Amino acid sequence: MTLLDGKYVSNQIRDEIKSCVSSLLSAGGKAPHLAVIIVGHDPASETYVANKLKACEQVGFRATKIALPETITEQQLLSYIDSLNHDDDIDGFIVQLPLPGHIDETKVIEAIDFRKDVDGFHPINVGRMTLGFSSFVPATPSGIVELLRRYGIVVAGKHCVVVGRSNIVGKPVATLLMQKGMDATVTICHSQTRDLKALCLAADIIITAVGQPGLLTADMVKDGAVVIDVGITRVDDPLSPKGYHLRGDADFDAVAPKCSFITPVPGGVGPMTITMLLKNTLQAYHNLHNNNQ
Ligand code: NDP
Numbered sequence: 001m002t003l004l005d006g007k008y009v010s011n012q013i014r015d016e017i018k019s020c021v022s023s024l025l026s027a028g029g030k031a032p033h034l035a036v037i038i039v040g041h042d043p044a045s046e047t048y049v050a051n052k053l054k055a056c057e058q059v060g061f062r063a064t065k066i067a068l069p070e071t072i073t074e075q076q077l078l079s080y081i082d083s084l085n086h087d088d089d090i091d092g093f094i095v096q097l098p099l100p101g102h103i104d105e106t107k108v109i110e111a112i113d114f115r116k117d118v119d120g121f122h123p124i125n126v127g128r129m130t131l132g133f134s135s136f137v138p139a140t141p142s143g144i145v146e147l148l149r150r151y152g153i154v155v156a157g158k159h160c161v162v163v164g165r166s167n168i169v170g171k172p173v174a175t176l177l178m179q180k181g182m183d184a185t186v187t188i189c190h191s192q193t194r195d196l197k198a199l200c201l202a203a204d205i206i207i208t209a210v211g212q213p214g215l216l217t218a219d220m221v222k223d224g225a226v227v228i229d230v231g232i233t234r235v236d237d238p239l240s241p242k243g244y245h246l247r248g249d250a251d252f253d254a255v256a257p258k259c260s261f262i263t264p265v266p267g268g269v270g271p272m273t274i275t276m277l278l279k280n281t282l283q284a285y286h287n288l289h290n291n292n293q
Contacts, residue, residue, distance in 0.1 A: 004263045010271040021060035032285035033062040035093035040070035045096045055274045074103045085113040092118035092284035118280035141173035143272025156183035164209035165190045213247035218254035227262040230269050
């Protein structure tokens with residue numbers, strides 16, 4: 001069994017991005033600039049945003065955090081988005097989700113200029129990705145594909161079972177894997193799927209993105225399968241300094257010995273996600289400065 005070390009691969013990619021930024025700067029260009037809007041004080045969102053800003057700093061990007069109060073109206077938030085759309089100094093930006101209940105996330109995503117939508121959530125980017133055109137691809141699915149690629153795991157002709165059908169993980173990763181060139185045969189499962197165990201047992205590659213620790217047990221995994229565990233759940237742990245530890249969807253200790261490859265949680269898909277956001281920001285910079293789109 002080989003651990004898919006997302007931290008290691010992600011550091012490799014960050015080094016590559018860093019050297020691109022150095023070349024841009026030595027050619028007299030500016031560093032790519034990412035803006036992150038966060039609304040309210042959700043602790044998990046605050047942590048994600050802090051990590052994104054730190055990653056930008058690490059590769060030499062400029063980063064701007066726009067922290068808005070929980071009470072902001074939808075219209076006010078849309079005005080901020082409009083100003084970022086028109087700010088030539090911002091190459092890409094994201095609005096950290098989830099948003100407070102009184103704000104319509106769909107409206108917010110649709111308001112972002114798709115050329116600056118480095119999260120890849122705008123319908124134009126989703127449509128272009130589905131058609132196999134160049135687009136921003138959501139960071140987690142693209143991180144999964146990159147991890148498979150860098151470990152030389154061939155997906156062509158393999159049966160991939162994706163557990164979870166969210167717009168940010170399940171659907172886009174399934175779409176990417178079935179594209180021409182990737183050529184996987186994909187089965188998508190969700191909460192209404194009958195006999196998840198039988199489907200998973202038939203899989204060469206299982207990608208689980210549910211958020212239920214212990215969902216994927218050893219008797220659901222065939223010998224030699226690849227398991228990509230996207231799930232991240234905080235489980236109370238009074239012995240840990242933080243008061244919790246992170247768990248994936250797979251019952252790791254029992255599942256890992258059966259696998260050819262498996263991602264740990266934490267340290268698997270998680271680090272790749274932020275790194276792919278950096279890659280998208282670099283792509284946005286090139287698109288905007290070379291008028292590619
Ligand atoms: P969502 O809650 O949006 O989606 C969960 C999916 O799981 C849904 O499609 C749901 O089905 C399905 N599901 C729920 N119960 C079952 C079940 N018993 N059997 C099969 N499918 C089930 O979650 P996200 O996609 O946003 O995130 C999933 C997990 O991945 C979370 O733990 C999240 O924290 C983590 N995550 C990790 C990231 C990383 O960087 N590593 C990035 C993004 C997410 P239905 O559609 O029918 O409700």
